[in-house]
Amino acid sequence: MKKTLIGLITLFILLTTYTPNFNFIISSNLNIQEIKIENNSVIDSDKIKKKLSFLYEENLFFLNINDIKENLNDETFIESFSIKKIYPNKIKLIIVEKKTYSNFT
Helix, strand or coil: CHHHHHHHHHHHHHHHHCCCCCCCCCCCCCECCEEEEECCCCCCHHHHHHHCHHHCCCECCCCCHHHHHHHHCCCCCEEEEEEEEECCCEEEEEEEECCCHHHHC
């Protein structure tokens, strides 16, 4: 009886003082590494990538769409755009450009 009581107290002390050290955020592989841009004929894709360079190394889950909208509102030829997340580390930006006279000829 005395051995089991001492064993239970020792087990209780060991289990209550153990704290696991898990760091899920740093080991995450969901940071943006690549930005793909589609449907752009008038606008240079390198120019858009420079405007969106703040997105690199940002987590894909915590992506703020309003920041992207603010940076792309300066472009006059962008009518609208959509963003597609490609897991684990890519973003696809699909652009709808405004109609120009050169597109009709």
